[in-house]
Amino acid sequence: MLSLILHGRKSLELQRWCNLRFAVNPLQYSSAFSSASAAADASLQDGRKGQNFTVSSYLVTSLGFTTKLAESISKKVSFEDNGNPQSVLSLLRSYGFRDSHISSIITNYPGLLTLDAESSLEPKLKFLKSRGASTSELTEILSKVPKILRIKKDKTLSRYYDFVKEIIQSDKSSNFQVSLPLPHGPNKIRNIFALRQLGMPQDLLFPLLVSQSGTVHGKVRFEESLKKVLEMGFDPTTSKFVQALRMLYQMSEKTIQEKVNVYKRLGLSGEDVWEMFKKWPTFMTNSEKKITQTFETFSKCGLVEEEILSAFKKFPQCIGASEHNCVDTFLALGFSKDEVAVIFKRxxxxxxxxxxxxxxxxxxxxxxxxxxxxxxxxxxxxxxxSMEKRVVPRCNVIKALMKKGFLGSDEPPPVGSALACTDELFLRRYVRKHDDDEELVAELMGILRGSRAS
Incomplete structure (x- = not known):
């Protein structure tokens, strides 16, 4: 079937997948899917207290990571001292990896710092070099897909490495053909190859290749799921395509129908549910409890049933997101109940x-x-x-102009005028209109850029 899907993808209809609007019930193609859960990497979890600061500080001082990035990584990996990670870094540098390569590797695969450099990591690097990998090739490929270093068997490691290499090289030459004899390889490689043929880019493809979830495993489930995702018109070059594929692959027909029935009981149609799926595929993971909880939250905010269902259809990503009493939050800030209702409707x-x-x-x-x-x-x-990227920078410019008396009022301009417009329009309204005063323009641009940098 996979060859038929790929062949059909090259036909006129599938070449125009982005315009497809098939009136199809995705359930009719469903087979007996079973839920697939991602295997946890135990090496990334550690309950010891006080470790996050140590890891974060090490990443900042040794690799030049920003504090924010280092803190994020420190939540995924922990170690008691810098002995082991330092051995890993030294080994990578001895194989020609520069700091930029290492930063990319650790960002995508923090668990590498916990591997034993001598017994676990070096044998794999030696093996890849023995197959003829140059330093530039090795650093480029492993920087892009460092998690292939988790693979234990040489044969599998070799196959994955070659596949990544072929894709990178073909992209550089604008040649989308891969010369490996993939039909005889494992299903995972074969399935990834199918996604590649549909035009999926590297940044989406490689994570699937090394993922421990089951989305691209097997044969029948993958083919049926891929067929449905294509027929619903998802774009293979977007992350939404991957999300939709994952949802349809992991959920059984029974589970899907149960989810649809929950929304039907609230007043939505089956067609509404699948239109919502196209906008935000992961909303299908919400439990009945979370779905009804969100419905009740909107109701407490003052929305009637029709308004709630309209909100669900327009913004399915909001379903299941409420974990606090939104009404109390706004009332405590001084908003009236009627104003809270208006805010949530808008x-x-x-x-x-x-x-x-x-x-x-x-x-x-x-x-x-x-x-x-x-x-x-x-x-x-x-x-x-965003406070950092828009609100604070623009407001600092507004305050500077008010202080100098350039706005002709002690009151700030309407919030929509200052914050809703594009960057270009904001500059035109509040900065470039003073082009005759170069010193003022330079000051305002300094404030704008300085705020953003902070």
Whole structure:
């Protein structure tokens, strides 16, 4: 069947998959799927307290990681001292890996630092070099897909390495053909090859190759799942395609139908559910408890059934996201119940925002910028904007202009005018209109860039 799928993909219809709108019930193709769970890498988990600071500090001082990245990695891996990781770094450098390569490897595969350099890692590097891998080839391939170093068997390691090498080389030459005799290889390689032939890029393809989940394992389940995802019009070059493939592969027909029935009982149709699936495939993982909890949360916020279902259809990603009492959070900040209802009607996604985030952004708008609470009601999208990249930088420019008297008022401009517009329009409104004053423009640009950098 896989060859038929690939052959059909090259036909006129599948070449235009992005325009497909088949009126198809995805359940009719379902076979007996079984849930596949990702195997946990035990080496990345450690309950000892006090280790995160040690790991984080080591990554900052030894590899030049940012504190934020180092802290993120330290949650996935731990070690008592720097002896073992230092041996790993020394080994990698002896094989020609530069710090940029090592940073990429550790970011994608922190568990490498816990491997025994002499008994576990070096034999694999020696094996790959013995097969003729040059230093430049070895560093490039392992920097892109470091998790192939988890593979224990030489034959499998060799097969995966060659596959990655062929794809990288063919991409460089704009040649999408892979010359390996893949039809005789394991199903996983064969399935990855099928995704490759559909145009899936490296950044999506390689994680699937080394994933311990079952999405690209087997034969029948993969082929049926791939067929359904293509027929629903998902773009193979996007992460949403991978999410949809994973969802349909891992859930049985019975489980899928049970999920659909939950939404039907709330008032949605089967067609509505699959349209939601196209927008946000992972919403299918929500339990009935989480689905009904979100429905009840919207109801407490003042939305009627029709408005709640409309929010579900437009923003399926908000389903199951609420873990706190959203109404109490907004009421505690001074909003009335009617204003809370307006906010949630205009921005259903705020059901997924943490109480801390809502409080921090609302207090900044009111206390730092002197905008009224009504400004948040009128433009609730401010709660979804990045403080570091948009809100704070732009507000600092506004405050500088107000201090110098260039806005002609002691009041800041409308929050939508300052924060909702594009970067280009903001510059035109508040910076470039002062082009005749080069010193002022330089100061404003410095404030804008300085804020973003911080």
């Amino acid at each position: 921005l259903p996604l705020c059901v997924s925002y943490s109480a801390e985030l809502v409080k921090r952004k609302t207090e900044f708008v009111v206390k730092e910028m002197n905008w009224p609470l009504q400004a948040v009601v009128s433009f609730p999208a401010v709660l979804g904007l």
